[in-house]
Amino acid sequence: EEQLEDVDTTDPYSHDPSRHPVYKVNSLKPFNAEPPPEILTDSYVTPNDFFFKRNHLPVPEINPDQYELVIETPNGTKGGKPLQLSLSDLKTRFPRHEITATLQCAGNRRSEMNAVKTVKGLDWSHAAISTARWAGVRLRDVLEHAGYSENTPNANHVQFEGLDCDLTGTSYGASISFEHAMRKDNEVLLAYEMNGNELPRDHGFPLRVIVPGVVGARNVKWLGRIVVSAEESRSHWQQNDYKGFNPSVDWDTVDFSTSPAIQDLPIQSAITDPHPGQKVTPDFEGKLTVKGYAWSGGGREVVRVDVSLDGGKTWKVAELSGDKQKAGQAWAWKLWQLSVPMPHNCKDLTIICKAVDSSYNVQPDTVAPIWNLRGVLNNSWHRVQVTVDAH
């Protein structure tokens, strides 16, 4: 999440696309923005115009007619020459596959961590998460076409290189394990469509990786090149970023080699409506309607969301909605809502939510014990304070 400084003579961001004005912009160059939280629970699938945007670099300009995906082939196979596939090759030579999947930035809800003690990173609120219907081809099919199989020696990781790059020519990069890539049920996609449209430029036009259940950072956009390797990607973002640490580790003591790169994300939930500081009014029955999202990584399904208005002493179960998903392939979130009686004579109210996934993983109570210097992986109970207008 490094930010490049503006260059006077030529702004590498001048060709970035235009964006909907509704976004809360956390960084303009590179563009990083989240929608108002309440938009997230307006529809199960997030409209492309409101899907959170997390760019590390300028948006590349790619001519789809000249675009070629480069895939390094295994030694000895096909003479070692890289395979090149045009968009048309991808769309016609491989079966189309579609999934509904939620993507979440590792920094979602960083602002709450930042409030405990300053962290390094963009100050995301709780809307760096969105859901779309993605269409493309299975990465597995493309790798097999390139000559890889489960028996390929030293095939341990699949590295993805973006066509976005900095002024020195270094492009964005990340990797996932080869085993994860090859497992059919994992449904890793090279996606060319988002919610029935071609990928928007901000989301990786013309091709991006979708690794459902895995942190946004591995879902490489503007995919240019695929390399199968013995080791993980050497990129900054795989090696020295997007990792979790003990809360007592600081920038003087951190050793990035000691923590694993974030892949699957843990159970998460948040309240989208009302929003922090809102003045709420009970309905004619004295009730308040609370809404939010809940999601877990690794294909684990959300099985319950609990809501408390008394600081966590008592909890009510929220009503969940969302597509039915197969066990172990629950890539998309559940939306939830609850109509809850307001306590009498209260002026200030804190609403808390917490979720449970199909492995009965739960969210931790507080943020300080999971604080880390990069401000990633905040999945503590979400708390929203509101004021009450009792008429």
Added chain:
Amino acid sequence: EEQLEDVDTTDPYSHDPSRHPVYKVNSLKPFNAEPPPEILTDSYVTPNDFFFKRNHLPVPEINPDQYELVIETPNGTKGGKPLQLSLSDLKTRFPRHEITATLQCAGNRRSEMNAVKTVKGLDWSHAAISTARWAGVRLRDVLEHAGYSENTPNANHVQFEGLDCDLTGTSYGASISFEHAMRKDNEVLLAYEMNGNELPRDHGFPLRVIVPGVVGARNVKWLGRIVVSAEESRSHWQQNDYKGFNPSVDWDTVDFSTSPAIQDLPIQSAITDPHPGQKVTPDFEGKLTVKGYAWSGGGREVVRVDVSLDGGKTWKVAELSGDKQKAGQAWAWKLWQLSVPMPHNCKDLTIICKAVDSSYNVQPDTVAPIWNLRGVLNNSWHRVQVTVDAH
């Protein structure tokens, strides 16, 4: 976890095996017992004599020469007759497969939940968890031999029936999903050996199911019969037990059909040494050595254990030990230890541990918000209070 009452004339438990006197016995009939916690961290693999024991019914007496495992076959295949396999058939007709796997009772650490508010269940402390080297045959191989494939219609669950039964003839039973059973990487075993010996009677002699990463209750002992079915096991233990609920659900309001049966277990850790109430003495450097275990279900690996002596304000990272395991197949625990400077002039000390798994799942801070009426799934931070003998 129902307990049968003694029958005057004939005690169904009179043929139970003898047990090592070191166990803390939580129930004698059926036998439920855990070793002293500090024994768990004496060795990576728990000796058979000290492995926790959780029986639901009397231990059956089985003649290994007459034993036959019954496997119902798919309709139409082999005339619909059940397949019967002797121990010798199992050992000679299928490849032997070995894994090191930790088993944990869903009720491990129930006593801490019970201290918050009374729950229904045996009062397990924090040693209802142990690790062994299991050898046997892959369930998948046996199911394929019986005629099942990924295309078998209505094959959604695999039910296991034990040969242990109550006075009405009802046997212990549980199920896992067919998909879970068939996935090779899940390494579900029909085990006939435990740590190089034949299975002890208390652990399922002559054959038990080992579902690594999954709650003990599905690891059916004294396996008698396997049934592949469209629905889950109808047993009490699958349907009306071993499920989690919101802490506000009580016995008047509980509806067991609303929660999923526990399968994969969440991230867990505990302190085994010192034990609660122990008088500890700092060493010549003023340090205390703390030991424990950490484990996560679903093949997720433990990546870090944090220890705090100041109520969770600061945390040190413990040293982990354990076998190297493949990603996604980390079935066994990590043992951990930390030599930590004791605070000066303290008489009472609370030691806390919490662990993180490879999906960056963490343990919740406190037990009350995950309290449930059956007292299962307690994976809150483990706290051990000791008194300090400062010489």
